[in-house]
Amino acid sequence: MTTREFDGIQLERVREFVWEIPQEGDMRVPARVLASEALLDEIGGDKTLQQLKNATHLPGITGHALCMPDGHQGYGFPVGGVGATDVEEGCISPGSVGYDINCGVRMMTTNLTYDDVRGHEEELVEALFANVPSGLGGGGVVESGIDTVEAVLSRGVDWALEEGWAVEDDLTHCEDEGVRPDADPGAVSQKAKDRGKNQLGSLGSGNHFLEVQRVTDIYRDDVADAYGLEPDQVVALIHCGSRGLGHQTCTDYLRKIEKRHGDLLADLPDKELAAAPAGSELAEEYYGAMCACINFAWVNRQLIMHRVRQVFERVFDRSWESMDMHLLYDVAHNIAKKEVHTVQGEERELYVHRKGATRAFPAGHPEVPAAYRDVGQPIIIPGSMGAGSYVLRGGEASMDLTFGSTAHGAGRLMSRTQAKQEFWGETVQDELREQNEVYVKAQSGATVAEEAPGVYKDVDEVVRVSDALDIGDKVARTFPICNIKG
Amino acid sequence: MSYELRSHTADVAVAATGDDLGETVAAVADGLAAAMCDEIPETGERFSLTVRAEGLEALLFDYLDQLIYERDVRGVLPVANEASVREAGEGWMVAASARGVPLADVTARDVKAVTYSEMRIEEADSEEPRSSSSRPEADDDGWEAYVVLDV
Numbered sequence: 001m002t003t004r005e006f007d008g009i010q011l012e013r014v015r016e017f018v019w020e021i022p023q024e025g026d027m028r029v030p031a032r033v034l035a036s037e038a039l040l041d042e043i044g045g046d047k048t049l050q051q052l053k054n055a056t057h058l059p060g061i062t063g064h065a066l067c068m069p070d071g072h073q074g075y076g077f078p079v080g081g082v083g084a085t086d087v088e089e090g091c092i093s094p095g096s097v098g099y100d101i102n103c104g105v106r107m108m109t110t111n112l113t114y115d116d117v118r119g120h121e122e123e124l125v126e127a128l129f130a131n132v133p134s135g136l137g138g139g140g141v142v143e144s145g146i147d148t149v150e151a152v153l154s155r156g157v158d159w160a161l162e163e164g165w166a167v168e169d170d171l172t173h174c175e176d177e178g179v180r181p182d183a184d185p186g187a188v189s190q191k192a193k194d195r196g197k198n199q200l201g202s203l204g205s206g207n208h209f210l211e212v213q214r215v216t217d218i219y220r221d222d223v224a225d226a227y228g229l230e231p232d233q234v235v236a237l238i239h240c241g242s243r244g245l246g247h248q249t250c251t252d253y254l255r256k257i258e259k260r261h262g263d264l265l266a267d268l269p270d271k272e273l274a275a276a277p278a279g280s281e282l283a284e285e286y287y288g289a290m291c292a293c294i295n296f297a298w299v300n301r302q303l304i305m306h307r308v309r310q311v312f313e314r315v316f317d318r319s320w321e322s323m324d325m326h327l328l329y330d331v332a333h334n335i336a337k338k339e340v341h342t343v344q345g346e347e348r349e350l351y352v353h354r355k356g357a358t359r360a361f362p363a364g365h366p367e368v369p370a371a372y373r374d375v376g377q378p379i380i381i382p383g384s385m386g387a388g389s390y391v392l393r394g395g396e397a398s399m400d401l402t403f404g405s406t407a408h409g410a411g412r413l414m415s416r417t418q419a420k421q422e423f424w425g426e427t428v429q430d431e432l433r434e435q436n437e438v439y440v441k442a443q444s445g446a447t448v449a450e451e452a453p454g455v456y457k458d459v460d461e462v463v464r465v466s467d468a469l470d471i472g473d474k475v476a477r478t479f480p481i482c483n484i485k486g
Numbered sequence: 487m488s489y490e491l492r493s494h495t496a497d498v499a500v501a502a503t504g505d506d507l508g509e510t511v512a513a514v515a516d517g518l519a520a521a522m523c524d525e526i527p528e529t530g531e532r533f534s535l536t537v538r539a540e541g542l543e544a545l546l547f548d549y550l551d552q553l554i555y556e557r558d559v560r561g562v563l564p565v566a567n568e569a570s571v572r573e574a575g576e577g578w579m580v581a582a583s584a585r586g587v588p589l590a591d592v593t594a595r596d597v598k599a600v601t602y603s604e605m606r607i608e609e610a611d612s613e614e615p616r617s618s619s620s621r622p623e624a625d626d627d628g629w630e631a632y633v634v635l636d637v
Binding site: 046048072073074075076079098099100135136137191194195198199204205206244247248250251254255258259270271272274412413414415416417418443444446447486 | 491492493494495496497498522524540544547548551554555557558559561563589590593594595596598599600601602603604605634636637
């Protein structure tokens with residue numbers, strides 16, 4: 001048997017791209033890493049594997065604690081982590097969802113081609129930057145009071161529809177039609193709502209961005225047809241989350257759990273894995289609060305997307321409807337959802353924690369929106385500013401291998417502090433412009449350096465593993481034209 | 487008191503030292519500001535905050551969380567932090583102040599949240615981490631702290 005070892009942690013090769021850390025000591029289940037040898041070398045280079053091992057201690061964890069091919073060190077559960085816990089006998093873990101609840105990505109298609117946009121890149125990037133709030137303290141697309149925040153938390157994209165920031169079609173192309181019915185705005189603190197008030201419709205900073213892209217490759221014609229994708233087509237990709245409101249909500253529950261369930265926490269190897277026992281008052285409250293934050297994040301991305309439509313109208317001097325600017329799909333990266341999965345022949349309801357991982361339900365699954373049920377759920381995997389992004393579809397093997405999940409991005413390789421030593425924002429910007437014809441505009445040069453293409457893993461390799469394992473199959477590749485960030 | 491930003495694959499870590507606990511947590515808070523902004527102007531008014539928590543790590547966590555909250559609701563970057571820490575009843579208390587630089591005056595990046603990941607707050611060079619029940623008196627080596635911030 002092939003084995004690999006990193007810092008005393010042994011992995012056994014189960015089959016191609018599947019590595020297992022056997023169960024030992026207080027681990028409740030074994031852990032698995034889905035990676036090629038090259039990606040495993042990177043994953044083994046920081047504390048990802050130790051964090052993955054720690055996650056196997058969560059009460060009620062089922063099957064395996066999993067690390068997707070883009071996994072890297074985070075806090076508590078590693079980024080790229082998937083962990084399913086029993087809804088009745090397990091726990092729900094805010095730290096295993098992450099601070100940025102429903103951080104995610106959406107893609108909007110258009111009927112424009114790359115040729116239509118060429119010559120307008122400068123104007124487009126300037127107009128997007130001027131009209132889509134980003135960075136710290138940049139406000140939001142809408143000025144909102146506390147009543148608006150409450151409405152958004154309970155009604156999600158339905159609120160946006162009523163206010164003229166969405167059309168029906170946007171709802172039918174979003175997970176859960178853009179509304180989590182389990183949302184409980186009363187479980188979200190006043191502090192969190194105060195932070196959310198002036199951030200509704202804003203990108204934030206860090207790795208969040210808005211990109212106009214062109215489709216460079218199609219790998220599966222029938223699925224691409226169903227998704228409305230074709231070569232040379234222009235699309236827009238939006239990556240952001242629930243902003244300060246979500247960050248505060250995670251923080252609040254982490255502290256509440258620490259105070260009320262200290263006994264459970266004492267048995268966990270990392271405080272950031274803080275979990276509320278299934279059925280406890282805090283588990284219910286957190287689930288309601290998290291679902292409300294999911295709604296907030298969907299509306300956040302919806303407002304930005306609708307603002308992008310308005311910017312395109314101005315730049316190309318025609319209506320967005322005439323440019324067929326439709327939501328392809330919206331995927332969540334940081335989320336825990338009650339889902340039914342078959343475990344060892346038995347149907348069980350589980351909290352599936354995905355932290356830096358994307359749901360990847362295959363064709364035929366009842367939770368895939370009707371528009372895509374015949375081909376599988378769209379998955380959007382963004383790469384760096386200098387690399388392609390991918391559209392995948394949920395693969396047949398995802399339910400058996402990964403609780404219906406795959407990767408969420410390229411995955412970081414280099415720290416932000418090191419990136420700022422190695423790269424200079426303006427140089428990165430100039431090189432992208434000259435060598436790749438990518439127009440970048442950011443609030444902060446440091447952000448450009450921290451997000452330089454060189455700090456990420458090879459997204460092609462991440463997608464290759466997902467495709468080969470049949471958890472998420474390659475449908476199309478896109479490449480940036482314009483990128484704005486905080 | 488001093489701080490240093492340290493490498494972390496996805497996020498940013500702050501390592502800080504101080505002669506006493508107050509200086510040490512204030513140095514971490516200055517590190518939080520540095521993680522968001524490279525060049526800090528002299529503008530802004532000072533504001534005060536008081537935070538209580540059940541233990542030292544919890545106090546550091548809640549103090550930084552409160553600064554992030556103040557940043558978002560006041561629209562300022564809290565810099566030039568000053569703090570004093572003392573025992574209060576069963577727990578700990580920090581009385582602190584910061585200069586709030588209007589966000590409009592700076593190009594700043596978001597720090598989403600403070601984390602407990604790898605958090606340390608203890609006496610420098612001590613063999614054993616000081617428990618939260620011991621007294622926060624300064625000694626020759628002072629105190630040190632380490633915090634990972636979610637970016």
